[in-house]
Amino acid sequence: MEIYETEEEQVAALKDWWKANGTSVISGVVGAVILVGGWNFWQSYQTEKMQQASAAYEQLIAASAAGKADSVDAIASKITTNYGATAYSAYALLFQAKEKVDAQDLEAAKAILQQAVDTASDNEIKHVARTRLIRVLLANNEFEQGLQAIADVDQSALGGFAGVYNELKGDLYVAMARVGEARTAYQAALKAGQGSPLLQFKLDDLTVADSPIDG
16 A cells, blocks of 8 residues: 655645546446435335225225126226236236126136236235136036146145145046046045045045945
């Protein structure tokens, strides 16, 4: 390190350094201020967007509870369009699909639930949307499509839904009169420990159906 012997030399050296580096220092400071200001603005903007999405979602819940299907459609569309990057978007699609099922518009419900599966960022919401889609396919007698939807699930990311998918698989096989495969699926669901309260009854019904009739 260079050592300066007098104050005058130190002042002169400082002036020389500032002349050579002052512009870059000022640019760096201004850049930092802009960066911090921009980040704060972005954070504020995101907070405001979430608050707006939350308010719209509350309106959606109220409209659904009141049975206002048209309002549910309109509000859900607003949420998915304006707040598609938030979790509220996927929840809005689930509400919208429910209204379509209640109105017996299964084709519309399928499209909406598929959109939820494709766009949801949260794995649990994605599973909820997919299992509801499979139930709609079952109700619409699209059994092979339902089995394919189950086959497409990433087996390494099932979480607590393994039993649910196996039970749905059993329901689809029952509807197709494939009793042996239905039993295997129901047994797998029981083993997973996540089936519905009716699961054991479904399995028992298969056993009764297979039992020989005396006389």
